[in-house]
Amino acid sequence: MDYEAVIGLETHVQLKTKSKMWCGCANEFGAPPNTHVCPVCLGLPGVLPVANEEALRLTALTGLLLNCSLPPYAKFDRKNYFYPDMPKNYQVTQYDKPSAVTGYLEFEFNDSLARVRITRAHLEEDVGKNFHFDRNSGVDFNRAGVPLMEIVSEPDLTSAVMAYEYLNALKDILVYGGVSDCDMEKGMVRCDVNVSVRPKGQSELGAKIEIKNMNSFSGVRKALDYEIPRQIEVLKSGGKLIQSTRRWDDPAGITEEMRTKEFAHDYRYFPEPDLMPFQPTEAWLEEVSRRVIELPLARKRRFIRDYQLPAADAQTFVWDRPLGDYFESIAKQAKSPKAAANWVINNLRAKMTESGTTLADVKFQPPAILELIELVENGKISSRIAQDVFTEMFSAGESPAKIVEKKGLAQVSDTAAIEKFCDEAIAANPGPAADFRAGKTAALNFLKGQVMKLSKGKANPALAGEILERKLKAGMETGN
Ligand SMILES: [Zn+2]
Numbered sequence: 441m442d443y444e445a446v447i448g449l450e451t452h453v454q455l456k457t458k459s460k461m462w463c464g465c466a467n468e469f470g471a472p473p474n475t476h477v478c479p480v481c482l483g484l485p486g487v488l489p490v491a492n493e494e495a496l497r498l499t500a501l502t503g504l505l506l507n508c509s510l511p512p513y514a515k516f517d518r519k520n521y522f523y524p525d526m527p528k529n530y531q532v533t534q535y536d537k538p539s540a541v542t543g544y545l546e547f548e549f550n551d552s553l554a555r556v557r558i559t560r561a562h563l564e565e566d567v568g569k570n571f572h573f574d575r576n577s578g579v580d581f582n583r584a585g586v587p588l589m590e591i592v593s594e595p596d597l598t599s600a601v602m603a604y605e606y607l608n609a610l611k612d613i614l615v616y617g618g619v620s621d622c623d624m625e626k627g628m629v630r631c632d633v634n635v636s637v638r639p640k641g642q643s644e645l646g647a648k649i650e651i652k653n654m655n656s657f658s659g660v661r662k663a664l665d666y667e668i669p670r671q672i673e674v675l676k677s678g679g680k681l682i683q684s685t686r687r688w689d690d691p692a693g694i695t696e697e698m699r700t701k702e703f704a705h706d707y708r709y710f711p712e713p714d715l716m717p718f719q720p721t722e723a724w725l726e727e728v729s730r731r732v733i734e735l736p737l738a739r740k741r742r743f744i745r746d747y748q749l750p751a752a753d754a755q756t757f758v759w760d761r762p763l764g765d766y767f768e769s770i771a772k773q774a775k776s777p778k779a780a781a782n783w784v785i786n787n788l789r790a791k792m793t794e795s796g797t798t799l800a801d802v803k804f805q806p807p808a809i810l811e812l813i814e815l816v817e818n819g820k821i822s823s824r825i826a827q828d829v830f831t832e833m834f835s836a837g838e839s840p841a842k843i844v845e846k847k848g849l850a851q852v853s854d855t856a857a858i859e860k861f862c863d864e865a866i867a868a869n870p871g872p873a874a875d876f877r878a879g880k881t882a883a884l885n886f887l888k889g890q891v892m893k894l895s896k897g898k899a900n901p902a903l904a905g906e907i908l909e910r911k912l913k914a915g916m917e918t919g920n
Contacts, residue, residue, distance in 0.1 A: 442640040443672045447603050447664065448595035450632040451610060453620045454566060455498045455587040461565045462489030462532070462585055469626045473571075473580035481585035483528030488714050491516075495587035496539065496718060498619045499563045500728045502589060503540025505617050505735065506558045510725065514539045515717040516563075519707045525568040525579055533590075535709045538562035539718070545593075546737060547609030549602055556606055557594035564588050583627075589619075595634065595645070600664035607631065607657045612736040616761070630655050635664060636681075637671040646671070647681040651688055651695055663688040667695050739764070747777035756785055762799050763789060770806045776813070783809045783830070791834045803837025812840040824897045825849050853900045855907070858891070861899055862907045865890040866915075876912050884908060 457467050463480035480487045503510050517535035543558040566586040571578045591610065597603045611622045611629065622629050631654040636646035651667060654660045667686070674681055686695040720728075734742070736758045743754035743764070757764030767784045774780040788809070792798060812829060815821045821829065821844055832843045844850055852858060865887050866873045875883035884905065891904040 441676075443637045443675065444640045445598055445664070445668045445671075446595045446636050446638065446645055447597035447599075448634040449593045449597065449603060449606065449660075450634070451591045451593075451607065452566075452630045452632075453589045453591065453614060453622065454628040455495050455589055456618060456620050457492055457494045457498070457587050459492060460585040461492050461495055461563075461587040465585065467586050468582075469623075469628075471582055473578065474582065476582040477584070481527075482581055483526075483584075489532065489712075491715060491718070492587055495563060495589075496720075497728050497731075498587075499539045499561060499589050500720065500725070501617055501731050502561050502591070502614065502619050503543065504729060504732050505613050505619075506540070506543040506545055506561065506591070508540035508543030508558060508561060510540055510720065511537065513537060513717055513719055516712040516715045517709045518712050519564075519709055521705055521707055523567070524577075525570050525581075525584070527568070527581060527584060531564060531567065532712050532715070533564035534562035537717070545606065545610060545613070547605055548737065549605050554602065554605070556596040559592040559594050561589055561591045564590060595636075600661045600668065603633070603664055604657055604661040607660060609737070611657075612758070616736055617731070617733055624656050627655060629657075631657075631660055633660055633663065635667055635671070637668060637675065646675075647683050649681065649683070650685045652685055652698070654688060659688060659690060662690070662693065663695055666693060670695070747771050747781070749778060749781055753778075753781045753785060757781075760789070766799055766806060770810055773807070774810055774813070775817075779813050780809055783813065787827075787830050788834075791831075802834070804833045804839070808833055808839055815840055815844060819851060819853065819900060820844065821849055821851050822892075822897060822899075822901060824892070825851070828897075849898065851900050852895055852898045853903055855903070858895070858899050858904055858907055859911075861891045861894045862887075862904065862911055864894055865908070866911060873912060873915070877915065884912075887912075 454467075459465060460467050460476075460481055463478050465476045465478050465481055468476060480489060500510050502508075514534060515537045516532050518530040519533050519535070520530045522529050538560045540561040541559070543561075544555050545558060546553050546555050548554070566583050566588040568579050568581040568584040571580065593606070597606055614620045615622050620628055633651040633654060634648050635651065636648050638644065638646040649667070649671065651663050654663060671681055682700055684700040685698045687698050688695050740751070740754045740758045743749050743757055744751060749757075757767055763784065766788075767781055770780055771777040788802070792802070812826055812833070815829075816823050816826050825844075829840050829843050829849065832838065832847070833840055836843075838846075869887060869890060872883040872886045876887070887908050888901060888905050891899050891908065892901060895904075
């Protein structure tokens with residue numbers, strides 16, 4: 441019997457706000473332990489939370505970016521449980537009335553467009569972090585109360601690699617929208633994975649097994665690559681799977697059972713009495729909707745369509761948005777947008793990387809790239825020389841035409857001058873000349889190279905080729 445996997449993901453994302461969810465403490469990674477804390481985020485008695493409006497906006501914005509609807513009424517609830525990293529002994533979250541519901545996310549997968557439905561996006565708070573030392577443990581509450589958004593997908597994913605691609609697409613959108621930096625090294629994105637298997641064709645879902653607290657996308661992929669075959673093996677050997685929670689042991693490369701359903705928590709959710717329900721006004725929603733940006737996938741498709749770029753170039757301009765914007769500022773006037781893309785990606789980006797600079801530091805104006813392309817196309821300079829001109833443009837900021845003039849780099853199309861270089865090249869290389877005459881046409885390229893060298897790259901290569909060929913053939917007839 442064939443089996444298939446059914447996967448849903450719960451993705452937790454720290455929001456990009458200046459302050460925490462219920463207090464004015466800084467939302468900042470890497471500060472010394474317990475320096476961004478106050479009575480509110482330490483859960484001291486008698487304090488009152490004040491909701492961070494930017495966090496509410498970012499959650500609504502995420503809803504819009506993920507094609508969700510934004511309900512007119514959302515509220516916060518207390519999720520009660522005890523754990524040392526959570527000083528209040530409850531987490532404020534949105535239980536039955538979340539900020540965003542029923543959307544979808546589309547991404548490229550297996551050469552087509554995959555669509556994963558989004559159940560909901562809700563807002564909650566992060567918890568502190570436990571540290572275990574040799575003889576004791578400590579808790580850092582800097583992270584306690586940081587705005588955390590949870591995005592829940594429907595079980596529409598069917599493989600480890602599909603889950604991986606979904607997570608990357610989600611991350612791209614959130615980074616683009618300015619919702620989160622999604623820096624995994626800093627723990628800004630974490631995931632719970634729900635995975636079950638069932639015989640192919642069966643509509644009923646198998647026992648749901650949850651893998652908790654994944655902190656990298658590659659970890660999710662590896663855990664599923666282990667867990668899916670494990671579950672199939674259990675069923676194939678006549679065993680039974682029960683609903684349970686497991687953890688991924690990365691060094692060992694296995695998942696381990698943590699608890700089964702009998703020990704599931706009862707969180708005793710109830711409405712948070714210290715916070716008003718949230719009912720967004722038209723004006724507020726209008727303001728949020730103005731922050732909706734073009735999604736990465738739409739941008740990629742537009743670059744391919746409008747500028748006839750190959751997918752790889754378009755993708756480069758999606759990942760590096762400022763570079764893409766730079767390209768776009770000249771692409772509309774470019775005769776060949778692909779040529780402009782080549783200069784921007786292969787030369788400009790390389791030079792910036794090499795010199796550790798950014799677009800803001802570039803000394804020449806973007807249209808100078810078009811001017812440079814024009815000089816090559818008109819035969820004014822060779823593409824070899826164009827590379828040198830670009831280097832000069834990058835370091836000095838002068839216009840390409842000026843550089844060509846100042847340095848005397850214009851291509852030599854003067855036949856007499858090229859004839860002289862050709863004679864010299866043939867005289868200095870009797871071997872290759874004889875090879876060509878004997879029918880080895882590749883020898884012509886070598887001789888052409890010599891002419892380019894003699895002319896310091898300035899000879900018109902097409903003309904040099906023609907003249908060389910004529911001279912060598914003439915030599916054959918006269919027996920020279
Ligand atoms: Zn605080």
